[in-house]
Amino acid sequence: MTLRGTPIARAPGFIANDTPRIVTSRFEYDDSYSLDRYLATGGYEGIRAALALGPEATHGEVRDATLLGRGGAGFPAGVKWGFCPPGVWPRYLVVNGDESEPGTYKDRLLMELDPHQLIEGCLIACYAVGLSQCFLYVRGEMAVAQERVAAALNEAYAAGYVGKNILGSNFSVDIVLHWGAGAYVVGEETALIESLEGNRGMPRLKPPYFPAAVGLYGMPTIVNNVETLANLPWIMNNGAAAFTQIGTESSPGTRMVAVSGHVKRPGVYEIVNGTTTFRDLIYGDDMCGGIRDDNDLKAFVPGGGSAPWFTEDQLDIPFEGRVAGSAGSMLGSGAVMVMDSTTDIPSAALTLTRFYAHESCGKCVPCREGGSWLEKILTRIVEGEGTNRDLELLMEVGQTICPGDFPHASSERLGLEAVPFPYQMTTICFVGPSAFTPVHSAMTLFRDEFEARITKRDLIPVAVIGGES
Amino acid sequence: MSFFNDENRKLADEIVARYPRRRSAMIPLLHLAQEQAGWITQDAMQEIASLVDSTPAEVLGTGSFYEMFKFHEVGKYVINICGTMSCQLLGADDLIHHAEERLGVKAGGTTSDGMFTLERAECQAACTEAPTLQINYRYKYRVSTTDFDRLVDQLAAGALVDEIPQHGVLARVRQSIPTDRSVGAADPADENEPPVWMISGAQLRPEGGGA
Numbered sequence: 001m002t003l004r005g006t007p008i009a010r011a012p013g014f015i016a017n018d019t020p021r022i023v024t025s026r027f028e029y030d031d032s033y034s035l036d037r038y039l040a041t042g043g044y045e046g047i048r049a050a051l052a053l054g055p056e057a058t059h060g061e062v063r064d065a066t067l068l069g070r071g072g073a074g075f076p077a078g079v080k081w082g083f084c085p086p087g088v089w090p091r092y093l094v095v096n097g098d099e100s101e102p103g104t105y106k107d108r109l110l111m112e113l114d115p116h117q118l119i120e121g122c123l124i125a126c127y128a129v130g131l132s133q134c135f136l137y138v139r140g141e142m143a144v145a146q147e148r149v150a151a152a153l154n155e156a157y158a159a160g161y162v163g164k165n166i167l168g169s170n171f172s173v174d175i176v177l178h179w180g181a182g183a184y185v186v187g188e189e190t191a192l193i194e195s196l197e198g199n200r201g202m203p204r205l206k207p208p209y210f211p212a213a214v215g216l217y218g219m220p221t222i223v224n225n226v227e228t229l230a231n232l233p234w235i236m237n238n239g240a241a242a243f244t245q246i247g248t249e250s251s252p253g254t255r256m257v258a259v260s261g262h263v264k265r266p267g268v269y270e271i272v273n274g275t276t277t278f279r280d281l282i283y284g285d286d287m288c289g290g291i292r293d294d295n296d297l298k299a300f301v302p303g304g305g306s307a308p309w310f311t312e313d314q315l316d317i318p319f320e321g322r323v324a325g326s327a328g329s330m331l332g333s334g335a336v337m338v339m340d341s342t343t344d345i346p347s348a349a350l351t352l353t354r355f356y357a358h359e360s361c362g363k364c365v366p367c368r369e370g371g372s373w374l375e376k377i378l379t380r381i382v383e384g385e386g387t388n389r390d391l392e393l394l395m396e397v398g399q400t401i402c403p404g405d406f407p408h409a410s411s412e413r414l415g416l417e418a419v420p421f422p423y424q425m426t427t428i429c430f431v432g433p434s435a436f437t438p439v440h441s442a443m444t445l446f447r448d449e450f451e452a453r454i455t456k457r458d459l460i461p462v463a464v465i466g467g468e469s
Numbered sequence: 470m471s472f473f474n475d476e477n478r479k480l481a482d483e484i485v486a487r488y489p490r491r492r493s494a495m496i497p498l499l500h501l502a503q504e505q506a507g508w509i510t511q512d513a514m515q516e517i518a519s520l521v522d523s524t525p526a527e528v529l530g531t532g533s534f535y536e537m538f539k540f541h542e543v544g545k546y547v548i549n550i551c552g553t554m555s556c557q558l559l560g561a562d563d564l565i566h567h568a569e570e571r572l573g574v575k576a577g578g579t580t581s582d583g584m585f586t587l588e589r590a591e592c593q594a595a596c597t598e599a600p601t602l603q604i605n606y607r608y609k610y611r612v613s614t615t616d617f618d619r620l621v622d623q624l625a626a627g628a629l630v631d632e633i634p635q636h637g638v639l640a641r642v643r644q645s646i647p648t649d650r651s652v653g654a655a656d657p658a659d660e661n662e663p664p665v666w667m668i669s670g671a672q673l674r675p676e677g678g679g680a
Contacts (some may be wrong), residue, residue: 005570023613033653054543055666055667064673069550088661089661089662089663089664090657090660090661090664099594100591100592100594101592102553102554102555102591102592102596103554103592104592104594104596105594105595105596105597107593107594108595111581127666130663130666130667132652132660132664133489133654139594140500140535140550140606140639141537141593141603141606142606143605143606143607143639143640144607144608146639146641146642147641148642149644150643150644151642151677153644154642154644154645157498157646157647158650159649162648162650162654163646163647163651164649164650164651164652169666170631170665170666171664171666172652172654172664172665172666173654174653174654175645176487176488176489176644176646176654177499178493178496179500179639179640180496180535181496181497181499181500181532181535181537181538182535182536182537182538183534183535184591184592195496196493197488197492197493198492198493198494198495198521198531199488199492199494199495199531200530200531200534201534213674216488217489217657218657219657240623246668249496250495258596258597259597260555260558260561260594260596261554261558261598261599262558262559264536266555266597266598266599267597270598282526286473301554303556305553305592311517329547335596337554337555337558337596339558343558347557348554348557348558351552351553351554351557352553352554355554355591355592358591359591361534369547389536432670447486459612
């Protein structure tokens with residue numbers, strides 16, 4: 001078998017750095033997505049190891065690795081797998097490859113550059129939990145990812161790695177590539193299942209809270225993110241103990257983080273979980289190398305468009321969910337968007353709010369109505385048509401989606417009471433609150449920029465006209 | 470009432486058979502219809518409805534939820550310019566404005582020669598390469614206004630046909646499950662036993678196989 005073997009300088013958007021490589025180890029090869037390359041670099045050894053261990057011990061290994069879900073919520077995958085009710089069959093695996101959270105760019109790379117690693121991850125999960133069919137839901141707009149995954153599945157079927165009697169064992173599973181068609185909300189796991197059942201992608205009412213109990217066709221269903229599954233071959237090859245040696249006890253392993261916006265070297269980095277800080281990432285010489293033109297940092301979104309914003313005050317926070325949470329935000333989907341001192345904050349907030357207003361599925365009234373009103377009010381403020389009353393109105397509309405205190409950062413500097421993540425919400429899923437998040441962060445941290453945009457007087461309430469009664 | 474050509478009809482049957490319930494094939498079949506005609510026609514919705522045991526109204530109701538399905542004719546090339554945060558921070562608004570002027574249509578419109586439909590799109594998962602756009606869902610990274618003009622010229626001259634198929638064609642490589650390797654998809658109502666490898670006591674010893 002002849003392999004080309006010439007490492008390419010870098011994949012689009014990807015910069016190799018010196019941290020351990022768990023999920024991106026093949027990215028530098030220009031044939032990283034081929035079966036030959038995969039087999040030459042330890043491919044399909046993880047499923048062999050699992051088959052030798054048996055399903056229960058495989059599940060145990062993943063549980064011991066404390067592999068936190070990489071989709072956004074950060075829930076331990078091994079624990080999630082354990083929520084399948086005993087004795088209820090069949091069970092399914094649904095792979096969430098509907099990556100569309102603003103700023104997030106990692107699952108697409110994993111699907112385009114190393115699809116066999118994902119396929120092997122699916123096999124390991126199916127084997128461990130007894131999942132009899134796997135649906136690999138790839139975002140519709142990712143045409144190249146679909147081609148690469150389709151080609152890899154065809155290769156894997158032909159070579160006996162997927163389908164009947166895998167590697168000659170009695171483990172058999174089909175993996176079906178499924179296309180999305182453009183809807184952000186489908187990334188929510190119950191909406192993903194609705195979509196896979198051939199319906200509008202609207203989140204389901206909860207309870208039941210976990211698709212592991214009631215999911216696809218009402219059966220136990222594990223929904224895992226692409227990056228989560230991509231970690232499994234490494235864990236089976238190297239063991240949970242080796243995995244937990246990297247990072248911290250509560251956040252082991254590595255994670256992929258996309259850093260975009262006003263940095264010198266925007267890119268996707270595989271960083272050590274738990275210990276790498278935002279300062280390492282944004283200013284590190286082996287990572288983003290600082291802010292463009294050496295400008296000052298104004299603010300950054302730490303975990304995808306849904307995450308409350310951080311500023312310089314939080315640069316030394318590590319990639320550790322609980323630390324980020326108590327500081328008022330979340331690590332979410334590994335997406336950092338950086339704003340430098342030239343950024344027009346009200347416009348930046350509007351861009352994100354418009355995204356969530358546009359992507360509301362319309363099922364919950366506070367999101368459907370609130371999101372679009374937040375967008376309308378914010379638009380008129382940005383366009384210089386707002387009044388002082390509009391600033392309060394934004395917060396009032398936000399309260400209908402997220403009643404009570406809303407999480408924010410920098411409470412000490414601002415002289416406010418600390419409010420940790422998450423928030424209260426009146427909607428089924430996080431789309432509605434996410435329309436308010438950028439408004440709240442921007443108004444809390446940079447209220448002066450909004451006030452400077454107000455050029456109109458407040459309307460005088462009718463009752464006041466005419467003076468004393 | 471038949472809409473799908475013979476080849477696609479065969480594919481449609483194959484796709485339906487992959488799912489435990491036919492209705493799950495709804496979105497894949499809408500994609501297949503859009504691939505054949507460039508957009509979703511009434512005939513397509515009728516045939517899909519019969520293939521997934523549904524009604525044309527349900528097909529429209531479901532399909533119209535999703536951004537990618539077009540229920541009217543669109544250009545040969547649908548240009549989606551990302552307007553979400555990282556792209557906006559790096560000049561997407563200017564790029565969209567320039568594209569509107571260059572093509573002579575507002576975002577959402579189609580040029581009179583039927584070549585281009587322009588859309589303002591949401592995050593395309595290429596944030597480190599901002600500003601980005603997609604032409605029929607093929608990426609172009611770090612697009613300047615000059616790049617945009619050159620792209621439009623090339624597309625108009627038919628220079629990028631190999632790289633960018635016409636609207637509706639998504640993946641040019643399809644999954645194909647060989648019948649002798651396929652496990653098959655039973656309706657969950659007909660299947661309530663654990664899979665064989667989960668039955669306790671079964672010793673699993675992989676014996677060769679594979680590549």
